[in-house]
Amino acid sequence: xxxxxxxxxxxxxxxxxxxxxxxxxxxxxxxxxxxxxxxxxxxxxxxxxxxxxxxxxxxxxxxxxxxxxxxxxxxxxxxxxxxxxxxxxxxxxxxxxxxxxxxxxxxxxxxxxxxxxxxxxxxxxxxxxxxxxxxxxxxxxxxxxxxxxxxxxxxxxxxxxxxxxxxxxxxxxxxxxxxxxxxxxxxxxxxxxxxxxxxxxxxxxxxxxxxxxxxxxxxxxxxxxx
Amino acid sequence: xxxxxxxxxxxxxxxxxxxxxxxxxxxxxxxxxxxxxxxxxxxxxxxxxxxxxxxxxxxxxxxxxxxxxxxxxxxxxxxxxxxxxxxxxxxxxxxxxxxxxxxxxxxxxxxxxxxxxxxxxxxxxxxx
Numbered sequence: 001x002x003x004x005x006x007x008x009x010x011x012x013x014x015x016x017x018x019x020x021x022x023x024x025x026x027x028x029x030x031x032x033x034x035x036x037x038x039x040x041x042x043x044x045x046x047x048x049x050x051x052x053x054x055x056x057x058x059x060x061x062x063x064x065x066x067x068x069x070x071x072x073x074x075x076x077x078x079x080x081x082x083x084x085x086x087x088x089x090x091x092x093x094x095x096x097x098x099x100x101x102x103x104x105x106x107x108x109x110x111x112x113x114x115x116x117x118x119x120x121x122x123x124x125x126x127x128x129x130x131x132x133x134x135x136x137x138x139x140x141x142x143x144x145x146x147x148x149x150x151x152x153x154x155x156x157x158x159x160x161x162x163x164x165x166x167x168x169x170x171x172x173x174x175x176x177x178x179x180x181x182x183x184x185x186x187x188x189x190x191x192x193x194x195x196x197x198x199x200x201x202x203x204x205x206x207x208x209x210x211x212x213x214x215x216x217x218x219x220x221x222x223x224x225x226x
Numbered sequence: 227x228x229x230x231x232x233x234x235x236x237x238x239x240x241x242x243x244x245x246x247x248x249x250x251x252x253x254x255x256x257x258x259x260x261x262x263x264x265x266x267x268x269x270x271x272x273x274x275x276x277x278x279x280x281x282x283x284x285x286x287x288x289x290x291x292x293x294x295x296x297x298x299x300x301x302x303x304x305x306x307x308x309x310x311x312x313x314x315x316x317x318x319x320x321x322x323x324x325x326x327x328x329x330x331x332x333x334x335x336x337x338x339x340x341x342x343x344x345x346x347x348x349x350x351x352x353x354x
Contacts (some may be wrong), residue, residue: 124237166256
């Protein structure tokens with residue numbers, strides 16, 4: 001009589017199938033399963049893998065604020081001097097001359113993206129430290145670029161307004177930079193080219209007085225990262 | 227040794243340029259100011275008054291100080307062919323007011339008097 005029980009060969013096949021189903025390295029094992037073993041062994045390379053990039057704080061545009069400021073001391077060269085103002089350098093009193101030393105207090109703020117060039121505004125207040133009393137306020141358009149974590153460069157263009165002793169206006173453009181010793185504080189310098197419009201002479205209805213000036217001092221920088 | 231010297235020269239040059247070489251242009255006047263002729267009497271009375279004030283404040287007792295503080299106007303006309311403007315006079319008077327006692331001692335010296343460059347609008351032999 002023939003038995004219904006599976007033969008030895010069939011039982012062996014069933015066991016093999018069960019083992020295959022439970023084995024983690026089975027062909028259709030879930031690849032995202034943390035417990036699954038990699039299907040292919042990575043090739044062993046002779047060189048160590050490159051170190052991962054250092055973590056960086058993301059600089060977002062929304063809510064980003066960048067304030068800059070400084071206190072500089074400077075002096076200028078006047079290229080026209082129709083009223084023979086002091087500190088004449090040449091033989092002719094109306095030729096090249098030095099301006100008074102001035103203290104320059106400025107503050108600025110950029111708007112928009114912190115990546116690449118930053119656009120903003122700044123206000124300078126310059127006060128003569130010697131000679132006649134004089135103050136000049138200069139609202140300016142400001143262009144800022146961080147060149148490295150420690151170095152910042154900027155350029156500006158504005159309208160200097162002479163407040164004292166006689167009201168006058170002019171045009172001004174300047175470039176500057178700062179090197180930071182700490183995250184907020186550094187040393188800065190600025191080179192400016194200004195054109196002031198002065199009182200009339202017999203020869204000219206409006207006199208133009210070009211001035212080149214250089215100022216150095218402490219620079220402050222503050223960024224608010226959202 | 228050459229590199230630190232070069233760096234030092236660069237730093238010194240930079241600082242020298244900053245402190246010897248602004249946006250403060252000086253007394254250039256207002257851009258709307260017309261070229262108005264300066265009244266000699268008004269100017270010389272103001273000049274004399276300023277000089278007298280300087281002499282008193284600095285305790286100067288020179289003959290020039292005595293003349294400046296006198297009742298008579300020492301000079302009442304500009305030299306021939308010299309036509310200064312109102313701003314010439316303003317610049318001169320402000321420069322005098324800004325002068326120190328050492329400056330005044332030179333301006334009011336009896337032996338070798340000098341004047342601020344701002345007041346030299348009628349140079350000898352020159353024309354304005």
